[in-house]
Amino acid sequence: MLSSQLSLAKNVQISSAGELAKLKDKSLFRYEAYVNGNWVKAATGKTFDVVDPGTLETIGTVTDMDASDVRKAVDAASTAFASWKKTTAKQRSVLLRKWHDLIISNKDDLARILALEGGKPLAEATGEIMYGASFIEWFGEEAKRVYGDVVPSPFGNSRLVVLKQPIGVAGIVTPYNFPNAMITRKVGAALAAGCTVVVRPAHETPYSALALCELAQRAGIPPGVINVVTSSLYNTPDVGGELTTNPAIRKVSFTGSTPVGKLLMKQASSTMKKVSFELGGNAPFIVFDDADLGTAAEHLIACKFRNSGQTCVCANRIYVHERVYDEFVDRFVALVKEKLCIGHGLDEGTTFGPVITARGLEKVEDQLKRAVNSGAKIVLGGKRPDLKVAGHFFEPTVLTNVSDDVPMSCEETFGPLCPIYKFSTEDEVISRANNVPVGLAGYFFSRDIGRIFRVAEALEVGMVGVNIGTVSSEVAPFGGVKESGVGREGSRYGIDEYLNIKTLNIAF
Numbered sequence: 467m468l469s470s471q472l473s474l475a476k477n478v479q480i481s482s483a484g485e486l487a488k489l490k491d492k493s494l495f496r497y498e499a500y501v502n503g504n505w506v507k508a509a510t511g512k513t514f515d516v517v518d519p520g521t522l523e524t525i526g527t528v529t530d531m532d533a534s535d536v537r538k539a540v541d542a543a544s545t546a547f548a549s550w551k552k553t554t555a556k557q558r559s560v561l562l563r564k565w566h567d568l569i570i571s572n573k574d575d576l577a578r579i580l581a582l583e584g585g586k587p588l589a590e591a592t593g594e595i596m597y598g599a600s601f602i603e604w605f606g607e608e609a610k611r612v613y614g615d616v617v618p619s620p621f622g623n624s625r626l627v628v629l630k631q632p633i634g635v636a637g638i639v640t641p642y643n644f645p646n647a648m649i650t651r652k653v654g655a656a657l658a659a660g661c662t663v664v665v666r667p668a669h670e671t672p673y674s675a676l677a678l679c680e681l682a683q684r685a686g687i688p689p690g691v692i693n694v695v696t697s698s699l700y701n702t703p704d705v706g707g708e709l710t711t712n713p714a715i716r717k718v719s720f721t722g723s724t725p726v727g728k729l730l731m732k733q734a735s736s737t738m739k740k741v742s743f744e745l746g747g748n749a750p751f752i753v754f755d756d757a758d759l760g761t762a763a764e765h766l767i768a769c770k771f772r773n774s775g776q777t778c779v780c781a782n783r784i785y786v787h788e789r790v791y792d793e794f795v796d797r798f799v800a801l802v803k804e805k806l807c808i809g810h811g812l813d814e815g816t817t818f819g820p821v822i823t824a825r826g827l828e829k830v831e832d833q834l835k836r837a838v839n840s841g842a843k844i845v846l847g848g849k850r851p852d853l854k855v856a857g858h859f860f861e862p863t864v865l866t867n868v869s870d871d872v873p874m875s876c877e878e879t880f881g882p883l884c885p886i887y888k889f890s891t892e893d894e895v896i897s898r899a900n901n902v903p904v905g906l907a908g909y910f911f912s913r914d915i916g917r918i919f920r921v922a923e924a925l926e927v928g929m930v931g932v933n934i935g936t937v938s939s940e941v942a943p944f945g946g947v948k949e950s951g952v953g954r955e956g957s958r959y960g961i962d963e964y965l966n967i968k969t970l971n972i973a974f
Contacts, residue, residue, distance in 0.1 A: 475809020475816040482525040489575045496676035499529045502542035503689025514698035519585040519820045520810035520857040528672050530698045533708040539693040543635045543662040544714045546690025551632045551660040555609040562606030564685035569599040581811035583671045585819040598647035604940040605654035627970040632660030634716035637709035641722050643776045645671035651955050652719045659964035664693045672696045710734040724949050742953025742963045746878045747906030750899035751781035755789040757911035763798040765935030775882040779907040784886045785895045808851050821858040830881035833874040842868040900926045906946035
């Protein structure tokens with residue numbers, strides 16, 4: 467085991483109060499919910515704590531809303547929809563552009579808040595802010611490109627016209643791993659389409675959502691158009707139930723695990739809501755023997771260990787052709803030791819932060835233990851690092867000789883475990899890559915043009931990275947197949963998720 471060769475950050479003393487004091491605009495740090503243009507407390511007056519995953523220190527408290535509070539937010543969104551849907555695409559575009567510009571001008575403060583509550587290294591958190599802002603910019607432009615159609619009628623005395631209209635109030639539930647970008651990707655599309663929203667951010671990372679509300683208010687987005695209801699883990703089932711069953715909500719968008727997605731879909735079916743769900747993945751990352759091994763190893767670093775392995779499109783199962791297996795493992799391990807430095811996200815030099823939740827850390831340790839007990843070999847990492855700060859830290863871990871039957875191979879890890887498997891043939895690796903119930907993203911590296919098309923078309927996923935370890939941008943459709951969800955986000959297709967199609971048959 468080579469864990470002692472991993473780099474550690476300086477381990478300076480990080481405190482929530484000290485980091486919040488560094489904000490240039492302290493009014494971005496909000497702790498009340500945002501409903502109908504006002505900062506409000508829960509009817510019960512209850513709050514819950516938000517914890518820094520890098521120190522386990524309480525950052526602050528946030529309003530803890532329940533279903534009755536959510537109903538008030540839905541009522542506000544319903545009232546606002548009556549006027550918001552009548553605004554022109556140009557008007558909505560201008561407001562979204564103002565919101566985008568405010569996000570960019572406050573990116574440093576937004577990144578610090580995100581790093582504090584979400585654990586990301588500051589540079590990575592800044593990258594998310596820019597990524598998140600790109601969706602507001604994109605959908606602000608797409609608002610003006612929601613085109614209808616004129617269909618040739620089979621009858622000479624009528625004309626068929628197709629309109630696209632906003633679906634109504636959207637209920638939006640977002641995860642903790644991208645507390646800024648998952649909101650902007652959904653809310654940007656909804657507002658551009660003419661919908662209003664009620665957002666429930668993850669209870670682990672609510673401050674990023676509330677900071678976005680502050681900037682939306684400054685941008686001039688009217689009261690009731692954006693509403694954010696914060697709630698603790700305890701109140702989450704009731705809040706989710708209200709968002710999925712309230713008849714005034716006509717659309718539900720959710721990013722999270724497949725089991726929770728199935729529950730929300732079942733609840734939403736009671737009123738036949740339109741849904742778009744981006745659920746769990748188990749991405750294969752395939753390195754063929756004709757690949758550029760250096761490039762593949764470089765891309766695997768980010769694809770596997772970005773956000774400490776806590777992304778739904780992370781490489782989860784790495785398949786390397788037997789002819790280049792040993793060379794690739796050596797190159798990759800060397801790169802991990804060179805590029806990753808473990809520490810608090812706000813500690814200078816950190817490139818690899820903590821796992822966000824205690825349960826996530828426990829899952830990582832359990833999967834690792836089961837794999838080792840079944841014969842896997844730890845090549846690098848494999849334990850909690852010896853840091854002088856508390857937190858949910860776990861070393862970036864590389865394993866070989868991993869069985870296809872252990873949980874690490876069959877389930878999404880959502881953490882920094884990197885199992886590397888051997889394969890012999892193209893048909894074999896495609897079969898193994900597809901032998902899971904989910905299909906969000908997949909990656910492979912090859913310089914054979916014929917193989918590129920064969921494998922890209924054969925992988926049962928919604929997105930494929932070919933000779934690259936990323937698949938997402940504001941202009942590309944994002945979503946999966948099988949049990950990885952339904953619908954698409956981003957791109958010109960993303961706005962359609964918030965629109966109804968209406969046909970006019972006009973006789974004369």
